[in-house]
Amino acid sequence: MLSQQILNGLVSGSVYALFSLGFTLIFGVQKLLNFAHGATFMAGAFIAYYCTISGLPFLLAIGFSMLATGLIAILIDLIAFRTLRNRGNAEFPALVSSIGVDLILVSIAQQVSKTQVLNFPFGTFPIKFYDLFGLRISLLQIVILAVVAVLVAALIFYLRKTTFGRQVRAVATNERAAALLGVNAQSVYLQTFFIAGALAGLAGVLIGLLFNSIQFLMGEPYMLRAFVVVVIGGLGSVQGAIVASLLLGVTQSLAVAYLPSGLTDAIIFGLLFLVLLVRPNGLFGDINAVAGGTRQ
Template structure:
């Protein structure tokens, strides 16, 4: 049934978009592709799981705490890894390689602490309520995923477009040196960006964990590939592009599984991505802006 597949696609695409938002935020402001974002996404799922299991926190509070925890991890990565490289004016490739190392370390740490097998939320944690209209079946989890993802995306977009903080971040994205000369606390906003981006990644991790009720140390790597595809499709550093690109990828995957075969899910989705980039190499939202000195 097409309507059911569209609901499933909207739920999956919302998570992709939310994950990609944190990815594109770091690239837009710091000018870095943070390849540890997938591992931080994975840690968000585990943080929520531990808070629910060990501390019996309600799910909504566990998700907020997981966002704070992953935000702090992102901040630590910035302070210990990205900041020293910024001070040395390292080429763009160096932070990418460094964050690959961070991702491997975090993944191995999670595997050592929690094991390689899938973990699940305790029975009764995930709401089982649903609404059935004819052949259309919508679960409370799907509704929650879409609502939470869109609220976070709209809030971020509003902050970037309509607040003084957003204007300062856009100024840094254009030229960190010029922003510093204008009196903007560039380093402080770098920290804030790293925290916010990692928190969004953590939120996406919790939502994926709830959606599939399966959490593993290796769940971040496939999502990282999807996130890279989404931000390239939408236009590097463009928030609107990350939102629309994530939804596009989610719809492409779900409809491929439903009407072609699950074996061709990634082939069709990334094939469509390839075709779009042939027509518009800079992504859906115009040219990629080059950062000035």
């Protein structure tokens, strides 16, 4: 029972990781909170759903939805972030304008779905169960764990080893210095937004499959979870976000199983508050980074 809960927690934690990575990437590069990330996630699930019921093969639908959410994220950057970023001191204005984008996307989704809960048609994904050392694991759970592991490895490789990745890290460290050395900061921003959007879209599809429900408000709880993940892992830290996501997934499924159900949120956000107090830079964040102290 305990190990089964831990396994389930790891699966939902790995989806949290997929969702939070984009969020933490944008924060790491731009130092801005993107409140529209939850809506991008929801859009991913919606687009995949409508592609599937209009007869597209499921894999193609997923690919199309990742592409589309990537483009949505780029649009978010162009509409809500770019002007504010160029004006400087964009921390608070960007939070507000991304909330604006969130309202627009959620409202459109509400109209499109007529406020109903949607389900992927039966048989979209084969339902199979395996016994693994006495644990029950579904094919979907195995696929999710594998896909997330591959994507995370690819993202880390991209950030560490490629020229693009080096440019991203250069802009994250110091935008002006990077620009002086010939890095096109705007294109770096667009890239990070595209990656973040595509990952969020995929996370939306996976969650839609895992719980077999898609609805226009599904982004909000994940948005709030992402805050917990990025704070515990350290805002802007990729490895921290992954560890924190898995930790959150396991904590949550254990709390649901063994504690009064209503208390789960209080525990999770209490934990967030505690981490902010004791280690504002997160458990794995750069200790030298500025979280407290005087604003820049």
